[in-house]
Each structure stands twice: as structure tokens, then as C-alpha cells.
Amino acid sequence: MRPLPSLTRNPYWRFLVAGIRGQSAYPLATVAGLVANATFGLLKGGIMGAAVASSGGELAGYSAATMAAFVWLGQGMLGSVNLSGRSDLQTRIKSGDVAVDFLRPVSVQAAHILTDVGKGLFALLPRGLPSVVIGVLVSGMALPPDAAAYALGLASLLIGITVSHATIYAVATSGFWLVETRGVSVLYMALSGFFTGLFTPIYLFPDWLLTVALLTPFPSMMQFPIDVLSGQVTGAAAGQRIGVQLVWLAVVLAVGHLTTRAGRRRLEVQGG
Template sequence: MRPLPSPARNPYWRFLVAGVRGQSAYPLATLAGLTANATFGLLKGGIMGAAVDSSGGELAGYSAATMAAFVWLGQGMLGSVNFWGGSDLQNRIRTGDVAVDFLRPVSVQAAHVLTDIGKGLFALLPRGLPSVVIGLLVSHMALPPDATAYALGLVSLLIGIAVSHATVYLVATTGLWLVETRGVSVLYMSLSGFLAGLYTPVYLYPDWLLTLALCTPFPSMMQLPIDVLSGRVTGADAGQHLAVQLGWLAAVLVAGHLATRAGRRRLEVQGG
């Protein structure tokens, strides 16, 4: 019987590990990110808490505890979820280095998405988890009711990170036609956080805007994982959240694959 191949020899596993290692090389940047998360978490927590109190203790189904969970879990995810639209692929397309990527016997999409996911996974420990611990110390944030909810929350979080980076890859592929994609990145940055629930729960939006947000992949990056992680949804509702996230992950991956194939045929490097 042939021995099973070691994961360490799998090139795609190595891309994931490379992302983790690459991000770990910047401890001061990670510390600065944690400081920013804590600072803005305190400000945001005070504002959202006051909004709940002024509404009689409940706002769009949020109590003080669940709103605190929304704030601090969101702050903990900031280092892992890409709302800024930037990626290494954008620079490689602009400089022409992406031509080398296309010559390699691996998927360009998988290589870049897995590397970015690795960076996001690393940020969970030195930046994400401490942010949540700070939230637990300064507020009475809600927690999942049982171990199953914790497990589902972790799965939802990982899917949200993957959706984020797969979508940013799709944004970067526009460079195969446009070359300069800073405008597209700014548009993505403007829309993604707002529709994902970065600033306020999407359930506070007017019905038409909430419907619009739910028709995009952005809530799957933050709002839905927070719902599951905080225990705001459990059981079948949590399973439905995960199904929606998986659907969007599949959609953006397929869109990224098709865009890569189509853009590769149009790519020009140094005029030809």
C-alpha cells in the first residue's frame, strides 16, 4: 500500500503556511493593529451601547449584551477579513510579474487566495483573540450558549475569512483588463464594510438597504459569523447562515476562476 502523501508536500498547503509565516514577520504591525482594535472597540462600544440604552434596552433585536458581542467580535475579525481591497495580485498584474505566476504548474487563484487566508488565520491569535478578551473584560458581551454553538461559530468565522479573500481576489482580477485597479479597490472598500456590518449591524438598516446587503457576499464576511459566534442565532438558523456563506464562497470562487481564464487571454505584459 502506498503511503498517504504528507500535507507538507502539497503546494497549496505550503501557500497557506507561507501566508501564516509571512504575516508573523511583522509583530509590531500586529501590536499596532491590536491597539487600534481596542481603541476603536471602546469608542464603538460606547456609541452602540448608548444607542441601545436610548431605545429602551433593545434595538432591532439587540440587547446591550448582544450589541457588545457584535462590537468586540467584529473588532476581533478586522485583522483577518479584508475590507480594504488590496492584494499582492494587484501589484503583480501592474508590474507584469503575474506572467510568471501563469507559468507555474499550480492554480494562480488558489495560490493567492490561500496565501491571503493564511495571513488572516495568523491574525486571529495575536490580534483577534486579545480583542475579544478585552471586550469580555470591559463589557457584558453575550457568549454562545453551548459547545455546539462555539463549533459552528468557528466554522462560520473560517468561511467568512475565505469569502473575504476570495472576493478580494475577484476584485484584483479586474487588473487583467484595467491594469490600474486602485479605483476598483476604493469602491470595494467603500461598499464592503458598510454592507458587511463593519460599522453597525445590517439589521438596523431600512428594509430596502438590508435586502440589498443580503443580496451581496459582504454579510457573509462579518455579520453572519458574528450572529453565529455570539449565539444570536442557533440550531437550524445557524445552519442556514453557514449554508448562505458556503453558497457565496462557491459563487465568488467560480467567478474568480472564470475571470482568471478570461483575463489571461487578454493580458499584455510590456506591450505584448
């Protein structure tokens, strides 16, 4: 019997590690991101805190402590989730280099997503965690009530990061037909910032707009992980949010798989 290959020799594990190493090569950019996170966290925290105070101490189910948690956990996630709408795949499709990717004996989709997830995971330590620590020091932000909540929160966070990059991959495959995808990226950035809960909790939306948001994968990227990490939801409610995240992850992966297959056929027909 042939021995099973070690994890470190698995090509997909290496893509994940390559993303981590690639992101670690830019320490000054990481520090700049942390400074930006802290600065905007203070501004956003002041605005949202004032909104809660003006509403009598509670706004759409948020107290001052849980609203502070929403602000600072969101700032901590900014370096890990992709809300810009841009990815390396778009550039490779436009230049034609993606043809080389298709010649490799690995999944193009998995390779790109895992590399980007690796970048996001690295950002959690030098940028995400310090942002949350700053939030704890400058505000009375709520924290999960027990160890189980932390475990669920971590799981939700990892799924949210993956949903984000898997969705970006699916969006990037539109380049097989459009070639120039800057307009798509700008539209994605506008929608994702609004519906992920980057600016305000989506629960502040009117009912009809909240329904629209929940029919998209965007809340699974940031709002739901924040809900679980902050202890805003616990137990069955937390499990329900993680379940929704897993459904959206399956959906965007399936969409990305189908558009990759269709895009490859188009590329080959065009002589790529």
C-alpha cells in the same frame, strides 16, 4: 503503489503556511493593530451601547450584551478579513509579474487565496483573540450558549475569512482589463465596510437596504460569523447562515476562476 504525498509536501498547504509565516514577520504591526482594535472597540462600544439604551434596552433585536458582542467580535475579525480592497495580485498584474505565476504548475487563484487566508488565520491569535478578551473584560458581551454554538461559530468564521479573500481575488482580476485598480479598491472598501456590518449591524438598515445587503457576499464575511459566534442565532438559523456563506463562497470562487481564465487569454494576446 506509490505512497500518498504528505500534507506538508502539498503545494497548496505550503501556500497557506507561507501566508501564516509571512504575517508573523511583522510583530510590531500586529501589536499596533491590536491597540487600534481596542481603541476603536471602546469608542464603538460606547456609541452602540448608548443607542441600545436610548431605545429602551433593545434595538433591532440586540440587547446591550449582544450589541457588545457584535462590536468586539467585529473588532477581533478586522485583522483577518480583507475590507481594504487591495491584494498582492493587483500589483503583480500591473507589473506583469503575474505572467510568472501562470508558468507555475499550480492554480494561481488557489495560491493567492490560500496565502491571504493564511495571513488572516495568523491574525486571529495575536490580534483577534486578545481583542475579544478585552471586550469580555470591559463589557458584558454575550457568549455562545454551548459547545455546539462555538463549533458552528468557528466554522462560520473560517468560511467568512475565506469568502473575504476569495472576493478580493475576484476583484483584483479586474486589473487584467483596467491595469490601474485603485478606484475599484476604494469603491470596494466603501461598500464592504457598509454591508459587512463593520459600522453597525445590517439589521438596523431600512428593509430595502437590508435586502440589497443580503444580495451581496458582504454579510457572509463578518455579519453572519458574528451572528453565530455571539449566539445571536442558534440551531437551524445558524446553519442557514452558514449555508448562505457556502453558497457565496462557491459563487465568488467561480467568478474568480472565470475572470482568471479570461484575463490569462487577454494577457497572452497582448504578449504577456
